[in-house]
Amino acid sequence: MISGHNKYDDYFSPSCSFSNIEKEGLYKAIFSRRDVRSQFIADKDLPDDVLFRILNAAHHAPSVGFSQPWNFILIKNKSIRMQVKESFLKEYRKSISLLEENNDDDKQRKEKYMSLKLEGIMESALNICVTYDHTRFGPFVLGRTSIAETGVYSVCCAIQNLWLAARAEGVGVGWVSILSNEDLRKILAVPNHIRPIAYLCLGYVNEFSDKPDLESAGWLPRLEVNKVICYDKWGSNDPSGICTAI
Amino acid sequence: MISGHNKYDDYFSPSCSFSNIEKEGLYKAIFSRRDVRSQFIADKDLPDDVLFRILNAAHHAPSVGFSQPWNFILIKNKSIRMQVKESFLKEYRKSISLLEENNDDDKQRKEKYMSLKLEGIMESALNICVTYDHTRFGPFVLGRTSIAETGVYSVCCAIQNLWLAARAEGVGVGWVSILSNEDLRKILAVPNHIRPIAYLCLGYVNEFSDKPDLESAGWLPRLEVNKVICYDKWGSNDPSGICTAI
Numbered sequence: 001m002i003s004g005h006n007k008y009d010d011y012f013s014p015s016c017s018f019s020n021i022e023k024e025g026l027y028k029a030i031f032s033r034r035d036v037r038s039q040f041i042a043d044k045d046l047p048d049d050v051l052f053r054i055l056n057a058a059h060h061a062p063s064v065g066f067s068q069p070w071n072f073i074l075i076k077n078k079s080i081r082m083q084v085k086e087s088f089l090k091e092y093r094k095s096i097s098l099l100e101e102n103n104d105d106d107k108q109r110k111e112k113y114m115s116l117k118l119e120g121i122m123e124s125a126l127n128i129c130v131t132y133d134h135t136r137f138g139p140f141v142l143g144r145t146s147i148a149e150t151g152v153y154s155v156c157c158a159i160q161n162l163w164l165a166a167r168a169e170g171v172g173v174g175w176v177s178i179l180s181n182e183d184l185r186k187i188l189a190v191p192n193h194i195r196p197i198a199y200l201c202l203g204y205v206n207e208f209s210d211k212p213d214l215e216s217a218g219w220l221p222r223l224e225v226n227k228v229i230c231y232d233k234w235g236s237n238d239p240s241g242i243c244t245a246i
Numbered sequence: 247m248i249s250g251h252n253k254y255d256d257y258f259s260p261s262c263s264f265s266n267i268e269k270e271g272l273y274k275a276i277f278s279r280r281d282v283r284s285q286f287i288a289d290k291d292l293p294d295d296v297l298f299r300i301l302n303a304a305h306h307a308p309s310v311g312f313s314q315p316w317n318f319i320l321i322k323n324k325s326i327r328m329q330v331k332e333s334f335l336k337e338y339r340k341s342i343s344l345l346e347e348n349n350d351d352d353k354q355r356k357e358k359y360m361s362l363k364l365e366g367i368m369e370s371a372l373n374i375c376v377t378y379d380h381t382r383f384g385p386f387v388l389g390r391t392s393i394a395e396t397g398v399y400s401v402c403c404a405i406q407n408l409w410l411a412a413r414a415e416g417v418g419v420g421w422v423s424i425l426s427n428e429d430l431r432k433i434l435a436v437p438n439h440i441r442p443i444a445y446l447c448l449g450y451v452n453e454f455s456d457k458p459d460l461e462s463a464g465w466l467p468r469l470e471v472n473k474v475i476c477y478d479k480w481g482s483n484d485p486s487g488i489c490t491a492i
Binding site: 016017018019021022023024025026027028029030031032033035052053055056057059060061062064065066067068070071072073074075076077080091094095098099100113116118131137140142143144145146147149150152153156157159160161163164165168169170175177178179180181188189190191194197198208212214215219220222223225228229230231232233234235 | 270
């Protein structure tokens, strides 16, 4: 059993404000967080207290109706991980066949795709499968009555908390999404009413890259934040008095 | 247009580690973040630079294949918000009818539900509808070929970044999920290929509650973190050498 004291329950006064350096701490985690595939230090385990803080951060995510519908399967066993890796390889081969080769640009893109390292299942210290239980505290879950998917959204918020806490602890996280959920169910004995949401690889790293790997590799550019903001209605770029250029 | 310099692009050395106080800053945001419905200070606007930092934090979330598939519709217009509030009221009435009344416990639960304040659409400084665009940089999105929903998961990670950044800036966020997505589409002119994921209310608050409202109200208890962790396979509580009790 993993355990540790959540000192934060006692620590914060309810309306506490943030000092500049505390604020910087949060932004540093947000902006320097990376999806890690290549830089894991093999065989360097995560101490219990670090793992506790990371999982406890995940567990303090918002959840619809306070339903806390997540589970975390911590996977250290290498033969189980090898089965997950096989599922990755199968799905990866399928994904390659989806890339078109109509022209030189397509071919270059396919070559680039095939040159990327996309997972660190075996090299990382620990794998975590994060799942969603729609039955928890149900069937009536407050706030989930109109949009059923909000339960899944809660699990994703927990994953982001986990990722940021890991970053602050110096632990890299990589999300392996080229997997079959049906394979995961079988390998991890996940019951039918439970849905795998994320398969994560965690471990100490040699470094955190300066930029996301896919940005550095020229796969896609970072969008300007203004390109994804509109005002009052979809597609309206008129600030309508909300925001003026600084 | 909202703008500001993202100093963090220049600021962090790639492998920077966190000082204790920076780490505390992150954990403070995670553990003192609340879903705010009641405590908004009316008519206190969010300054542009604060709003920029919050949205830029969201925009630096992880996204599958670096697809950055989110949009943020910032809604200040009160007549638009009133239409959203009407959608809430309609869905809220439906939700009440879902609560059973077979015995005294059921009746008490229903009364408790009806006594809760569940949204701050009109009182908050700003509403934000966060949406998902599955066509962005598609149709081939790296890492989304096996599990299509991973695009939505990215948007949820952005929402959690937004929520934490807002908390550090002293800004409350409430997620209104008792809404009809079809109503939202019509009210905000959201095209068919775009999916609304979250409707958020943002604003300065009188206080951040000590605990989640639903925990304080006795709606549901906080689970022990250990109850949601298992080892190597679903349902196994045997630590298998990963973690020992501290």
